[in-house]
Amino acid sequence: MRPLIIVGNWKMNGSLASNQDWMKSVAQGMESGMPAGRKFVVCPPFPYLQQCGKLIQEQSIAFLSLGAQDVSAQSSGAYTGEASASMLKEMSCQYVIVGHSERRQMHHEADETVAAKALQALDNGMTPIICVGETLDERNSGRAEEVVCGQVAKQVNVLQDRLADCLIAYEPVWAIGTGKVASAQIAQDMHRHIRLQLAEFDEDVASHVGILYGGSVKPDNAVELFAMPDIDGGLVGGASLDAQDFLSICRA
Numbered sequence: 001m002r003p004l005i006i007v008g009n010w011k012m013n014g015s016l017a018s019n020q021d022w023m024k025s026v027a028q029g030m031e032s033g034m035p036a037g038r039k040f041v042v043c044p045p046f047p048y049l050q051q052c053g054k055l056i057q058e059q060s061i062a063f064l065s066l067g068a069q070d071v072s073a074q075s076s077g078a079y080t081g082e083a084s085a086s087m088l089k090e091m092s093c094q095y096v097i098v099g100h101s102e103r104r105q106m107h108h109e110a111d112e113t114v115a116a117k118a119l120q121a122l123d124n125g126m127t128p129i130i131c132v133g134e135t136l137d138e139r140n141s142g143r144a145e146e147v148v149c150g151q152v153a154k155q156v157n158v159l160q161d162r163l164a165d166c167l168i169a170y171e172p173v174w175a176i177g178t179g180k181v182a183s184a185q186i187a188q189d190m191h192r193h194i195r196l197q198l199a200e201f202d203e204d205v206a207s208h209v210g211i212l213y214g215g216s217v218k219p220d221n222a223v224e225l226f227a228m229p230d231i232d233g234g235l236v237g238g239a240s241l242d243a244q245d246f247l248s249i250c251r252a
């Protein structure tokens with residue numbers, strides 16, 4: 001049985017003061033108990049990881065884990081502006097998002113780089129959340145499955161059975177930050193497709209890998225999405241910035 005995992009990705013949002021308020025509200029909300037068998041993760045920007053890790057400890061938010069939004073594909077050295085997996089681990093991160101479409105599009109990250117980043121995370125004891133997804137043009141031209149399966153195949157080639165220790169996030173690019181959520185059935189169909197593709201490589205890996213949905217997840221659509229058999233949780237952007245919305249999605 002795969003656990004339901006809800007990951008909040010703050011993207012480039014937050015401040016020392018607002019992070020503190022968010023943690024306080026989430027601690028209060030989670031204190032009253034959360035549904036069993038679920039995991040909750042928050043991914044603040046790099047500069048706030050230490051603060052947020054400390055706040056999670058201080059507020060005793062036992063349910064909440066820390067994650068980062070990206071990691072270097074290199075382990076150390078002259079890579080200005082990058083953060084290595086060992087540094088993130090030192091900040092108490094347990095999860096790392098890799099290959100988010102915003103990084104693929106704006107920073108030209110290729111599948112090979114995404115796989116190298118996932119390996120760095122795995123080698124440092126963290127769970128990579130590997131993002132895949134098609135653009136609107138690709139969907140409209142009937143190529144959604146081909147594009148997503150191509151992205152997954154590149155990860156399978158490099159990571160092989162280490163994929164069992166990863167999460168995959170299906171994020172249709174056209175649904176990110178647009179308010180246009182994929183219908184639960186569209187999302188389920190793609191998740192099923194990804195799982196069947198993984199099963200061709202290894203059935204055990206396929207049955208273990210959590211596949212999260214991302215793209216305009218909100219309190220009012222989370223229940224329907226999470227009820228789907230191959231949707232194992234959500235990667236939540238905008239709605240995770242509001243502590244009460246995040247809590248509602250965590251309980252959905």
Ligand SMILES: O=C[C@H](O)COP(=O)(O)O
Pocket residue numbers: 009100171175176177178179214215216217235236237238239
């Ligand atoms: O990482 C999160 C996804 O990009 C979804 O963002 P969104 O919930 O704001 O659409």
